Amino acid sequence: MEQQKNFSKKATKRKRAPLSKHHHMTIRWDEFIGDAGDELAIDASLKERAAIVGRIGILMLACGTGAWRVRNSMNSIARVLGLTCTADVGLVSIEYTCVELDESYTQTLALATSGVNTSKLTDLEWFVREFERHGRQMTISDIHYLIDQIRAKSGLYKPPVLGLAAALACSAFVFLLGGGLIEMICAFIGAGFGNYVRAKMNQHKITLFAGIFVSVAVACLMYMVSFRGLEALFLVSSRHEAGYIGAMLFVIPGFPFITSGLDIAKLDMRSGLERMAHALTIIIVATMVGWLTAMSINFKPEDFIPLQLTSWQLLALRLPASFCGVFGFSLMFNSSPKLASTAGVIGALANTLRLELVDFTNVPPVAAAFVGALLAGLLASILGRKAGYPRISLTVPAIVIMVPGLYMYRAVYNIGLNSISVGAYWLTQATLIVLALPLGLIAARILTDPKWRYSD
Numbered sequence: 001m002e003q004q005k006n007f008s009k010k011a012t013k014r015k016r017a018p019l020s021k022h023h024h025m026t027i028r029w030d031e032f033i034g035d036a037g038d039e040l041a042i043d044a045s046l047k048e049r050a051a052i053v054g055r056i057g058i059l060m061l062a063c064g065t066g067a068w069r070v071r072n073s074m075n076s077i078a079r080v081l082g083l084t085c086t087a088d089v090g091l092v093s094i095e096y097t098c099v100e101l102d103e104s105y106t107q108t109l110a111l112a113t114s115g116v117n118t119s120k121l122t123d124l125e126w127f128v129r130e131f132e133r134h135g136r137q138m139t140i141s142d143i144h145y146l147i148d149q150i151r152a153k154s155g156l157y158k159p160p161v162l163g164l165a166a167a168l169a170c171s172a173f174v175f176l177l178g179g180g181l182i183e184m185i186c187a188f189i190g191a192g193f194g195n196y197v198r199a200k201m202n203q204h205k206i207t208l209f210a211g212i213f214v215s216v217a218v219a220c221l222m223y224m225v226s227f228r229g230l231e232a233l234f235l236v237s238s239r240h241e242a243g244y245i246g247a248m249l250f251v252i253p254g255f256p257f258i259t260s261g262l263d264i265a266k267l268d269m270r271s272g273l274e275r276m277a278h279a280l281t282i283i284i285v286a287t288m289v290g291w292l293t294a295m296s297i298n299f300k301p302e303d304f305i306p307l308q309l310t311s312w313q314l315l316a317l318r319l320p321a322s323f324c325g326v327f328g329f330s331l332m333f334n335s336s337p338k339l340a341s342t343a344g345v346i347g348a349l350a351n352t353l354r355l356e357l358v359d360f361t362n363v364p365p366v367a368a369a370f371v372g373a374l375l376a377g378l379l380a381s382i383l384g385r386k387a388g389y390p391r392i393s394l395t396v397p398a399i400v401i402m403v404p405g406l407y408m409y410r411a412v413y414n415i416g417l418n419s420i421s422v423g424a425y426w427l428t429q430a431t432l433i434v435l436a437l438p439l440g441l442i443a444a445r446i447l448t449d450p451k452w453r454y455s456d
Contacts, residue, residue: 024112029055029144041143042081042136049081050098050105052140052418053296055147057087057094057111060124064116064333065392066259068452070094073128081136082174091256091274110133113208114278116255118335118393123150125390137241143406156333159203163196164331166250169328172321174246176355177406178304182227182236183243189226190247194219195332198251212285216248223247244294245409250332251286253279254400259392261438262445266452278279287412301410311360323348324402330397339389340397342382346383350376365429369436370443373399377444391445399437404430 020026027049041049057074067089078098079087087096093110127146131138157165170191171184179187198215223244230236256279263272294300309317326347330340354372357363363371373395380394407430413424445452 006417012278014157018123020344022112025112027109029147036398037187038139039385040055040136040139041140044140046098046100046105048085048105048140049083050096050107052143053077053085054094054096054107054109054338055144056124056128057089057096058111058122059091059151060149061089061094062111062115063118063121063124064114064255064259065276065390066120066263067268068113068263068266069390069392072451073124076128076132077135080131089268091269091271097252109329114256116333117155118333118390119156120153120328120334121390121393122336122339122388126388126392130180148371156336157331157334159196159199162199163192163194165328165331167192167328169325169332170246170249172325172328173249173401173405174243174399175316175321176325176351177246179243179246179306180240180305180307182240183246183304184232186223186226187243187246190219190221190223190244191250193222194248194264208282209285212251212282213289216251216286217293219247220244220290220299222295224297224299225326232263237305239302239305241299242304243291244299245301245406248286248290252328252400252403252405253282254292254329254403255333255392255405256282257434258396258399258438258441261435264443265313265438265442267455283408284293284412287409288416290409291416301406301413315352315356319348325401326351326397329400330393333393333397335393337395339387339393342383342387342389343380343394343397346376346379346394347401349379350398351401366432366436369402369433370440372402373437373440374444375440378414378448379442381444381448391449395441399441400435402433404433407433 027434041052041271053074056077057070060070060073070089071087074085074087074096079332082100084099085096087094092112092114095106095108097104097106127150132141135143141170167188171188172185174183194215197218198211201214224241227241227244230240231238256275260272260275260279263269263275307314323344327340327344330335330343335343350372351373354368357368357371358365374445376395376398380391380398383389384391384394407426411423411425411427411430413423414420414426
């Protein structure tokens with residue numbers, strides 16, 4: 001009878017916390033604290049300490065960083081708490097085990113979706129550094145409170161600002177691809193509306209594919225509307241329609257693309273392959289939607305009208321255009337203006353060097369992409385260490401501007417028209433450049449990061 005009463009009390013206590021109604025059920029982390037909230041974390045139970053390690057790991061993963069950084073942060077927390085941690089990290093899930101003497105605790109954590117948040121990533125890295133210094137004096141409640149504060153931070157920018165960031169980035173992107181003022185204006189309008197719609201859909205947690213479908217279609221259609229308006233008012237040439245490709249480049253999955261290469265380099269094959277598949281899925285869906293939209297409005301990816309600029313004028317314009325492109329992409333990754341400006345400086349130097357090598361030397365585009373990424377990685381190591389920013393928050397925006405979105409789209413467009421040989425040419429060029437970009441960052445990381453340089 002006494003056992004039945006105790007069971008009833010426990011059952012009643014559990015009912016006080018309603019279960020999550022989400023498909024990916026939310027974990028109530030406060031339940032891991034129990035009655036030990038005022039206890040020092042180092043004196044807490046294995047389960048309570050392991051929960052802290054897991055929370056840091058899954059929050060880092062939610063920010064879009066790669067498996068090596070996630071595991072490194074979890075290890076840092078575990079060491080302070082007197083635990084040995086081993087983790088298997090994927091794109092949206094972590095399986096980890098914490099060991100102490102002859103006891104172990106294993107847990108699986110998963111995210112509903114993958115995203116990027118460089119501002120929150122910066123806060124988490126700050127937390128890990130501070131925890132290494134003061135974690136032994138912190139209580140369980142203090143730790144979870146600080147983690148809750150970081151987790152609860154909303155995005156820095158509303159959809160209108162994210163739309164303007166995409167507009168700035170894509171119009172600069174179009175100029176760097178060879179487009180002129182007409183293409184830049186139309187791409188500004190198209191990308192601005194497209195990313196605004198995507199941001200609004202993300203606010204409502206609309207699934208990934210729907211967001212890509214709608215936002216890319218809106219971007220292309222708004223480019224067409226603005227172009228037809230300029231064509232009617234100013235009698236501009238129909239060849240300016242080629243810039244519509246730039247209006248949808250805001251969907252380029254820079255973080256999963258780059259982190260997939262870094263993870264594969266460290267033999268985190270599960271994370272690397274999952275991230276690569278995620279990035280390829282986004283690109284395939286976006287280019288297919290762009291192709292279908294272009295076919296419906298009779299737009300073709302022709303060459304841009306040559307700009308009548310000298311080499312020095314081109315150099316002088318490429319620097320600010322690269323800065324603006326990287327700055328805009330960085331804002332879309334939820335970077336602070338200061339962080340975005342730092343990434344913009346890196347991208348301006350690295351991308352301009354790449355373009356100058358292609359135009360004025362015999363260096364092939366693939367080799368130039370490697371050199372540009374290498375310089376971006378070296379500069380990010382120097383500036384990131386001084387400013388305290390995560391390296392990945394600087395390098396990815398800086399080289400997203402180098403991703404050959406135009407080549408990818410032309411490949412899909414020509415393959416869709418059964419011009420297989422032409423499509424294969426553009427696909428090959430795009431693939432080689434995409435491979436060169438993470439290789440450049442890997443080389444820079446090996447040269448500048450002793451901890452990352454070794455396999456153990």
